[in-house]
Structures are given as structure tokens and as C-alpha cells.
Amino acid sequence: MxxxxxxxxxxxxxxxxxxxxxxxxxxxxxxxxxxxxxxxxxxxxxxxxxxxxxxxxxxxxxxxxxxxxxxxxxxxxxxxxxxxxxxxxxxxxxxxxxxxxxxxxxxxxxxxxxxxxxxxxxxxxxxxxxxxxxxxxxxxxxxxxxxxxxxxxxxxxxxxxxxxxxxxxxxxPGEEKEFLKDRSVRELSGIGKNRQRSLAALGALTFGHVAGLPSTLLKQKFGIWGQQLWLFANGMWHEPLLLEVKDRTTISSNTTLPYDEPDYEAALTFALSEAARLVGQLRREQMQARELSLTIRFSDFSEAGGSHRFREPQFLNSVMNARVEEIFRATMNGQFRPVRQIRIAFWNLERLDTQPTLWGRTDAERWGALDEAASKLDKDFSRPDKPALMTGAQLALRQLDDVHKNPKAKCPFSPQREIVKKLWGTDADPLAHKGDWEKRLAKVSKQIQFNH
Ligand SMILES: [Mg+2]
Missing domain, CATH: 3.30.70.270 (Reverse transcriptase/Diguanylate cyclase domain)
Structure with a gap:
């Protein structure tokens, strides 16, 4: 460039x-x-x-x-x-x-x-x-x-x-410093309370103030970040746009039940169904997990739970579910308060290589093929109110109670991983697809012809 x-x-x-x-x-x-x-x-x-x-x-x-x-x-x-x-x-x-x-x-x-x-x-x-x-x-x-x-x-x-x-x-270009002059440093995304306070102590409330400070002072106080901030405030910060798609390091779900659940078997069914959903997401991202934890929050906001570390990273629903159930039963032993919230986390993740050859030799390969087929079935035949495939726990949850029907309480979204995959069909390094780049450039130039 x-x-x-x-x-x-x-x-x-x-x-x-x-x-x-x-x-x-x-x-x-x-x-x-x-x-x-x-x-x-x-x-x-x-x-x-x-x-x-x-x-x-x-x-x-x-x-x-x-x-x-x-x-x-x-x-x-x-x-x-x-x-x-x-x-x-x-x-x-x-x-x-x-x-x-x-x-x-x-x-x-x-x-x-x-x-x-x-x-x-x-x-x-x-x-x-x-x-x-x-x-x-x-x-x-x-x-x-x-x-x-x-x-x-x-x-x-x-x-x-x-x-x-x-x-x-x-x-x-050239108007950066003027634009920033009277704006509060608070507007900068990712600036923490501590840094704001330290800047205020130097008398720097706006970018204009920052621009007027000696850059060496900012470097001394904040290291590289201080130097970058000084360049930014002076309109001299240029940074190319980079797309970094990093592997997930953890996956978790934290769900408040529709009401405080006194029936522990029902709560377990919910936990297993959530675990299955997380394992499904991990599998779609071709990951496996080595550690898991389950935390139960009761109606009085007290918490109990446990965790487990596998000797080898795991990717099978059945293995994960068995462990979640074990921790659940150990945790609930002697408890009596209704369950308010269930938190499940998998971490210590590793890549899972499951090239889906139909008659794979290893377990991972065979499960990979099965997964591929399952997600295709699901994609082709599922409706939001009627999934094509369910685990036993998910089916049980459905029969349990109407209010549990759609237990997703929040909007889990990992933008780069999901969108990149949707757009380009891969979550690998987008720079690896130079051919696609040319196609996309062609699209841009088509757009121009279109406009003029
Ligand atoms: Mg918005």
C-alpha cells in the first residue's frame, strides 16, 4: 500500500x-x-x-x-x-x-x-x-x-x-483534530473508568486537552495506549481495518427460568436441554471441550454448583449430558429452594477434526458425518416452532410445560464468526479466499456501473 x-x-x-x-x-x-x-x-x-x-x-x-x-x-x-x-x-x-x-x-x-x-x-x-x-x-x-x-x-x-x-x-482527511477537539474522551469505545479518571487527573477531559499534553507524559502514564491516544487526539492515528476471526475459548449459557422452578427433575431437563444446545453450537464450530461447569442459582439468589475436567476433550452429547446430570444431582442433594437460574459453561476448547467421510474410521469422523447429516435435515425441515431434530431432553422439555417452549432468554450472537460464515460459507481466514476477493471486487465494480 x-x-x-x-x-x-x-x-x-x-x-x-x-x-x-x-x-x-x-x-x-x-x-x-x-x-x-x-x-x-x-x-x-x-x-x-x-x-x-x-x-x-x-x-x-x-x-x-x-x-x-x-x-x-x-x-x-x-x-x-x-x-x-x-x-x-x-x-x-x-x-x-x-x-x-x-x-x-x-x-x-x-x-x-x-x-x-x-x-x-x-x-x-x-x-x-x-x-x-x-x-x-x-x-x-x-x-x-x-x-x-x-x-x-x-x-x-x-x-x-x-x-x-x-x-x-x-x-x-485533515479534519480529524478539529472534529475531536471538544468531544469528551468518554466517547471513545473501550475507554475504562480508571483511564478516564487518570486522564481527568491530568486535566484532560476532551480530546483537545489530550492533544495538548506532551506525548511522552501519556506514554509514561499509559504505555502504548497513551501514545496511540495522543496520535488519535491529534488526528494522526491511521489504522487499517483487519478482520480477525478467533476461535472461541469458551461457550456458556446463563438462563433465568420463566418462573422459580420447585421441581428439580424439570430443572434438570432444562439444564440438559441447554447443554445439548451448547454442544450443538460447539459442533457447528468444530470445537470440543475439556472442562465444563454447572451453576444453579436459587430463588434467594444463593448459588451452588460444580465443575469437571475430562482427561480428553469431549464432543459427544451423551458424555457431556451424563456429567451435567452428575453435577446437578450432587449439587441438589439436600437442597430445597426453587431454582431461579441455570448457568452452564464449556471451556478449555480445542479444534475438532471431523472431516465427514460417510464411513469414517474413527468415532470423531463418524460423528462428524452424522452431525453434517443432522444439521442438513434440521436446515431443510425445521420451522421456528417445530424443530426437525431434538435430543431426548429437548423433547422432554417441550412436553413438560408450555412456558418452556422457547427457553432462549437472550440473544447469543458472535457477530464475526456467524456473519462471516453466513456470507462466505467459512469461518476460516477470509484472506485465504483470494479468488472470492476478486469476485467481490467485481461485484463492487458492477455496482458502480449500475450507479452511473
Ligand atoms: Mg445500533
Whole structure:
């Protein structure tokens, strides 16, 4: 890359994403104050509110009943996480057509590398028009409003988006320092309370203040980070966009039951069903686990639990389930309080090599083939309310009680791993697919022909 080629990074972020999804799913909500509730029954605290609701003073984190008091004609939506993930994937599918490099960072946020756009794509248009087109296309096709920021680094682009919301803001090369001057250092993503306090002690509340400090002082106080912060505040921080897909190191689930469960057998069924779901996810990511733990939280918020370390990493549902059951029974021995929450974690993960040859020689190979077939069946025949395949525990859970039917209480989402896999069919290093890159570049240039 030539040294005078300036990094241009676009940050795209869905506006009140969950609330926008609910509106996209139900046209009647258009223009109304809408918020999405979290918690056990989807009416605990507000986890997202649209702009109309925010005007009435509804805020993320407030109790749903308070929101209702603040805005009596507002609509409370229970969360539909599967739909949010589907809409998120659609949004990223549009985005990836505009740059050879897309880095998703959360369910509704991502970065696009626009570094080489200046000389080719933007010769016939302006960045502003180009980005506006992208945003309009997302709002037309995916029905989600998005905001965007364009700048010389991903951090700055994110700040630009926050400043632009709702809309688009470009920080042109050379204008970085001016843009940052009066902004609080608090806005920088990932800055901790301690660093904020130490900066305040130096009299640095804004980036302008930081820019005025001697860089050696910042380096002395904060090491490399301090130096980078100084460069950033002075508009001299340039950083290429990198996509790093790291292997998972742990997988866990932490679920509050729909009500405090006095029946321990029912709680066990729930735990086994959750364990099966986690093992399934591990298998899809071709991982196996060496250690597991189970923690039970009771209705009085006291906790008990245990863990186990296998001699060899494990990937079989039956092995994991047997261990979870053993820990569960040992933990519950002598207990009497109802179960409020169940936490299961697998860690010490390793890659699992299960090339699915149909008649594999090793257990791992045969299970790999079976897995492949199972996930294909599931993909082809499952409906959200009616999975094609279930483990015994999952089936038992279904028969147990209606409220357990959809026990997912939250939105598990590992953006890079999932989206990268969805878009490119692999979670391996995307740089390994140079052929694909050319295809994607071709797509970008097609887009240009289309526009002009
Ligand atoms: Mg957002």
C-alpha cells in the first residue's frame, strides 16, 4: 500500500435496532412509540426504544412499567431474537456488496474498508452520495434505518456515526483534530473508568486537552495506549481495518427460568436441554471441550454448583449430558429452594477434526458425518416452532410445560464468526479466499456501473 493512501473506514450502525426490527416485522407499528422488553417474560426492562418513544423519555434500561407511565400509548414488544438475527444477516448481505472487506462487530454494527474507493469508485460520485445510497438501500430492502460515519480509522468512524445519528457524517482527511477537539474522551469505545479518571487527573477531559499534553507524559502514564491516544487526539492515528476471526475459548449459557422452578427433575431437563444446545453450537464450530461447569442459582439468589475436567476433550452429547446430570444431582442433594437460574459453561476448547467421510474410521469422523447429516435435515425441515431434530431432553422439555417452549432468554450472537460464515460459507481466514476477493471486487465494480 502506498504511504500516501489514507485509510477510509465506514462504520454502519442500525438505529435502535431491536425496535426497528419489530417495526419492520409489523407495519402497523410504523410511526408509533415502540420499545422492546427484556427479562424473563419480555416485560422486564427496556432493551431498545425507537426515536418516537425516546421523545417521550423512554430510555434503554428503564423498567417497562415506567416506560408505559412515560408514554401510555406506546407499544411494548416482546423480543424476537431469531428474527433480529435474520434481519441482521440480510443487512450484512447488502453491506458486503460494497466493499471487499466487511468486519461485523455486533448484531447491527460493522465496518467497511473504503480505502481504495477514492481513486476508482468515488471518481464519479462523492462519498456522501455513495454512503447515502447504501443506507437507502438497506432501509428499502431490509426496512431498517441505519446511520453511518466515515473516517481515517475504525474508532473515529464510530465516533462520527454517534455524532451523525440519525444520518451520515464524514470526517475528511485533515479534519480529524478539529472534529475531536471538544468531544469528551468518554466517547471513545473501550475507554475504562480508571483511564478516564487518570486522564481527568491530568486535566484532560476532551480530546483537545489530550492533544495538548506532551506525548511522552501519556506514554509514561499509559504505555502504548497513551501514545496511540495522543496520535488519535491529534488526528494522526491511521489504522487499517483487519478482520480477525478467533476461535472461541469458551461457550456458556446463563438462563433465568420463566418462573422459580420447585421441581428439580424439570430443572434438570432444562439444564440438559441447554447443554445439548451448547454442544450443538460447539459442533457447528468444530470445537470440543475439556472442562465444563454447572451453576444453579436459587430463588434467594444463593448459588451452588460444580465443575469437571475430562482427561480428553469431549464432543459427544451423551458424555457431556451424563456429567451435567452428575453435577446437578450432587449439587441438589439436600437442597430445597426453587431454582431461579441455570448457568452452564464449556471451556478449555480445542479444534475438532471431523472431516465427514460417510464411513469414517474413527468415532470423531463418524460423528462428524452424522452431525453434517443432522444439521442438513434440521436446515431443510425445521420451522421456528417445530424443530426437525431434538435430543431426548429437548423433547422432554417441550412436553413438560408450555412456558418452556422457547427457553432462549437472550440473544447469543458472535457477530464475526456467524456473519462471516453466513456470507462466505467459512469461518476460516477470509484472506485465504483470494479468488472470492476478486469476485467481490467485481461485484463492487458492477455496482458502480449500475450507479452511473
Ligand atoms: Mg445500533
Amino acid at each position: 502506498s504511504p500516501d493512501l489514507k485509510n477510509r473506514i465506514l462504520h454502519v450502525d442500525g438505529d435502535s435496532f431491536f425496535a426497528s426490527c419489530e417495526i419492520a416485522l409489523n407495519d402497523k407499528l410504523q410511526g408509533q412509540p415502540v420499545w422492546v422488553g427484556g427479562g424473563r417474560r419480555g416485560d422486564g426492562i427496556v432493551i431498545a426504544a425507537n426515536r418516537v418513544a425516546k421523545k417521550f423519555g423512554v430510555k434503554t434500561g428503564m423498567a417497562c412499567f415506567e416506560a408505559k407511565q412515560a408514554c401510555p400509548r406506546g407499544v411494548l414488544c416482546r423480543p424476537h431474537y431469531d428474527e433480529y438475527r435474520r434481519i441482521s444477516a440480510e443487512m450484512f448481505q447488502v453491506l458486503e456488496q460494497y466493499s471487499p472487506m466487511l468486519v461485523p462487530i455486533s448484531i447491527d454494527e460493522g465496518f467497511l474498508d473504503f480505502t481504495t474507493m477514492d481513486s476508482v469508485v468515488w471518481r464519479h460520485t462523492t462519498p456522501e452520495k455513495y454512503v447515502q445510497e447504501i443506507c437507502e438501500r438497506i432501509s428499502r430492502e431490509v426496512k431498517i434505518p441505519v446511520s453511518a460515519g466515515l473516517a481515517s480509522s475504525s474508532r473515529l468512524a464510530k465516533l462520527a456515526t454517534d455524532a451523525a445519528k440519525p444520518g451520515f457524517l464524514e470526517i475528511k
